Amino acid sequence: MKIIYSFFIAMVLVTTNFCAYAQRTVVTGTVRDAVTKETLPYVSVFFKGTTIGTQTDLNGNFTLSSTEAHAALSFNYVGYIPVSKNILPNTELKVDVAMVPDSRALDEVVILGGKKPKYRNKDNPAVELIRQVIAHRDENRISTFNTASFRQYDKMLFSMSNVSEKFKNRRIFRNYQFLFQQQDSTLIGGKNLLPIYIQEKLTDKYFASDPTRNKSVIIGEKQVNFDQQLIDNNGMKVYFERMYQDIDIYKNNISVISNEFLSPIANAAPTFYKFFITDTIKTGNHEVIELSFTPRNTTDMLFEGKLFVSNDGHYAVTGVSMGVNKNINLNFVRALKIDLDFKPALSGRYSLSQSRLIADFGLGKTKGMGFTGERSSTYKNYQYDVKLADSIFQGKSVVSVPGSSTRDDRYWEMNRLDPLSKEQEKIYHNIDTLQKIPSFQRTIKIATLLFAGYGNLGPYEIGPVNTFYSFNNVEGFRLRFGGRTTPELSKRLYFENYAAYGFKDEQWKFFLSGTYSLNNKSIYQFPQNYVRASFQRDTKIPGQELQFVQEDNFLLSFKRGVNDMLLYNDFYRLDYVHEYENHFSYALGFKKWSQTPSGGLSYQANGAGFINRLTTSELSLALRYAPNEKFIQGKIYRTPIPDRYPIFNLRYTAGIKGLVGGEFNYHNLTGTIDKRFYLSQLGYSDVTFEGSYIAGRIPFPLLAIHRANQTYAYQLNSYNLMNFLEFVSDHYVSINIDHNFNGFFFNKLPLIKKLKLREVVSFKALYGGLRDENNPQTGGGIYQFPQFDNGLQRTYSLSNDPYIEGSVGIGNIFKLLRVDLVKRFTYLDHPEVSKWGIRARVKFDF
Structure with a gap:
């Protein structure tokens, strides 16, 4: 009897579960723009007539399910005509939707009496909600876990945008029409794109909270490689990564395009933003609130867009779609769009799964050719509170595994977290073709001469151009000509020289240096390790010290007041510089300096006559520590990028009397x-x-x-x-x-x-x-x-x-x-x- 009873209970459970499964309605699909065919993120998708719904992710994909029978779906998105689609209930099916932009103009404007109520923070449910998000911000960050690890895939694409038909059909591109692509973004006007760069990176990231430690291990890296004579690939990579940093919505300030923007969930956000609750969406057992925000002043460094917040007591951000107002005080940026998508993890917390940043630059508001950059990131394989060995965090915070930059195509096909489109796959080959066009090479050389001041002649560069002519009260009209060798001549040995002549003092000046790299890297690349010997005979104004500018720059020839003091100097120098990966460096130096005053400057000893020449010999030690310092890296130059981290310098110099003529x-x-x-x-x-x-x-x-x-x-x-x-x-x-x-x-x-x-x-x-x-x-x-x-x-x-x-x-x-x-x-x-x-x-x- 017990066996029959148990069998009966089991059959009831099986039947119930089967019926429940049989009545399950599951719909998947993709939503696109009907005109551009671009996928649309954060489209609201509901079973029609219900509050059961979801949103599309950054790629426009959605999944919606219910145990009830539903016969239709509704799709809603700001700026688009709503769409309704009939479906078969109690089935699993795929529905792809194309939404048409709503470009209808208003036929009639009706003005109603009464004032628009003034926006206030007090008693505003949207502000109360954002204050809850701010209050729960720390508990929703990754730092709340003891440890965390995940894999991150980054893809950067850069193109010339809004390319006109006239430019496209120029003679130099007549046989290279395959380089151009159709515009696929609704953010930017125009039809044609000319892709010029693509970069991919696959990274394993690790985090520990006690003590706080971070480690990034680059396991794969690939990018378009230009001819090193034309463009510095490493410099381009560093610059783009600086412009397009990771977006952390939970930070008070978010760095985008070298500017700091106040996050919409920063502590001070209610002071600078207006917030509005615009929708509520039920996804399974969860409810998500759509919170729109806009800057109180549209010219400030603020975002505008939408936040999606979980209404489960944790108030976690589940999605972000934001940009900037067209009136913002931001130079050259015609459009900016940031999308973030978060997925619930096993712990119940939300983790970032996808992010995308698109920025379009140009001189004009919308018209004219511009430059578009897009960075998309995908995050997977999250693991929380798993024991991480201390050895993981040893050494530099960012390392590359051997062979990471030489991964073959098959490796990338197997390991990309976000596959490339057919058009994106062609970019690598197309750029190789583009840089072989002679006119393209000439254009790059001219641009280098104009912006960097050096003209490339292969193993030797002439310049800087702005020093070829200058003048002062002592030398009169001064001509100078010189240059420096490039890594094309040698990766270890570098020479720099110039000669100058003053037509008033009728004297020649010159400079010659030789530098030997001790680590088989360019002496301009981090970390430096070189020895340099140099001799310089030239003039100098006492007390004039310039950064990144030559003293005989033509524009600095124009001076105020009495300016007739000058020194004629002979410098003999020997320097050794050694930088470490942790951004600590030291430099050892020897300098013999002989100086002769000229013009309105004279040296007169107390109780004696005039001194014609003063000679010193110095030994020096310089220490420098610049944690987390990054550079805008060129082929034969580098410029530090200002950041929030301090830079410490300490220099000790000893003058030694009797050493090769030293007097003091x-x-x-x-x-x-x-x-x-x-x-x-x-x-x-x-x-x-x-x-x-x-x-x-x-x-x-x-x-x-x-x-x-x-x-x-x-x-x-x-x-x-x-x-x-x-x-x-x-x-x-x-x-x-x-x-x-x-x-x-x-x-x-x-x-x-x-x-x-x-x-x-x-x-x-x-x-x-x-x-x-x-x-x-x-x-x-x-x-x-x-x-x-x-x-x-x-x-x-x-x-x-x-x-x-x-x-x-x-x-x-x-x-x-x-x-x-x-x-x-x-x-x-x-x-x-x-x-x-x-x-x-x-x-x-x-």
Whole structure:
């Protein structure tokens, strides 16, 4: 009897389960734009007449199921005509839908009485919801787990966009029409694309929270490789990765295109954004709330779009679709679109499964040829709270496994987490073909000459072009010609040289250096390890120190005030530089320096006659630590990318009397700390602290000659209203603050905000002095301070008051010019000083 009863119960359960399965309705499919055929993310899909629904993912795919019988589906998306599709109930089927953009114009506008209610945060359910998301932000981040690991696949595509038919049909492309593709994005106008770059990367990532550690292991990497004579592939890769960083919606600030945007779920988000609840979607047993947001001021560095939030008490973000307003104070960006898709993990938490960032750049708003970049990432194989060996985190935070950059096509076919389309697969071959076109090679060489200042001749480059002609009061009209070798000549041995001639002083100047790489890498690539020997005979203005600009740049020939002090120098140098993967480096150096004053500068010993030549010999040790530093890497140059991480420098120099003609003993210890502080919507500040102490009794040319500027160019690291050789010290401290508000105030002003200007302010203070033994004004010193022809003092030591100057300026004029009004606050009684000045600087920003 018990057996029959048990059999009866089992049959009932089987039958019930079978009936439930038989009544299950499962629909899968893809939603596309009917015109462009592009897939549409975050389309709302419902069983018609119910609240049972879902959304398409970043690729436009959806899956919707129910245990009830349903006869129709409804599809809704902002800007598109709603679609209804009949289906067979109690079946599993695939439904693909093409949605038509809604371009209908309004025939009639009806204005109703009454004021539109003012938006308020108080008693606003959307704001209450976003505050819950913010309150639960930390618990939904990956850092809440003890450990985590996952695999990430990144794909970057870059193309010339909005290519006109006229450009496409030019003679040089007549036989290369296969290079062009049809436009497949609704974000960007035009029909044609010319793909120029593709990059893929497969990475295993690991995280541990106690202590906090991160490790990225690159297991596969592939990219278009241009001819190294034309374009630096590593430099292009680093630059694009800097522009298109990982998007973490849970951070207060999100870095996109070298700018910091306030996240819509940042602590301060309710102050800068407006929020609206626009839909509620039931997906299985879960309910998702659609939360739309828009910036209160459309010109600020803010996003607009939609958040999708789980309504299960955890308030996790399940999806994001956002861009920027067309009025935003962002240069050259015609369109920007970010989509993030999160999937629930076994733990119940949501993990990022896909992300996509598309940006289109151009000089015009919408018309004209531009440049489009797209980065898409796919994340899989999440594992949480699994024991990770300590050995995983040893060494550098980012490493590549051997052979990662030489994976074959079969490997990529098997391991890509997101397959390439047929058009994308062709890019590798097409670019190889493109760079073989002679006219393309000529165009790249011309662009390199214009923007980098060097003309490529294969193993040798001539330049920089802007130094070929300059002038000053001592040399008169000056011509210069030179260049440097490239890795095409040798990857280990590099030469640089120039020759110059002054038509007024009728003297030749020249420079020659030879550098040998000790790690078989370019001396311009990180990490550096080289030894260099050089000799230079040239002129120099005491106290003029420039960054990334040659002193004989033509534009720096124009100077204010009296500018007749010059040194003729002979430099003999031997340097060794060694960088490590952790961004610590040291440099050992020897320098013999012979200097001869000229023009209005003379060296006169106390109680003796004039000194024609001063010779010193120095040994030096420089230490530098720049954690997480990245570079814009060129073939034969590199430029550090400013970031939030500090940079520490410490330099010790010893002058040795009797060493190959050295005349003085002294010790110089100098340290600097540089750091950029991001202040969210208030912009960012670049801050530099500097201090130095010189021990020994030495003449004033060997003291710290403070960086002055008598040109009309604004120089960030110099005192722009200080005259050359106006101040010297043997001990000092200084602070330099340069703050960019990114248009925070101008964006609030009617009419002005249309110009997309940006406010900048700076403050510079220098405090120091001279010990009596080095101060001619107190009876010490070895040389007298220089004087003007009328006998007035020209050089001073800092007294009890610091030297202070500040400026207010307007940046982003014509998208590349910064103009500052500079004021000097102290030491105004010195002769030939300017209390006020206007300085300009060319600065390219997005």
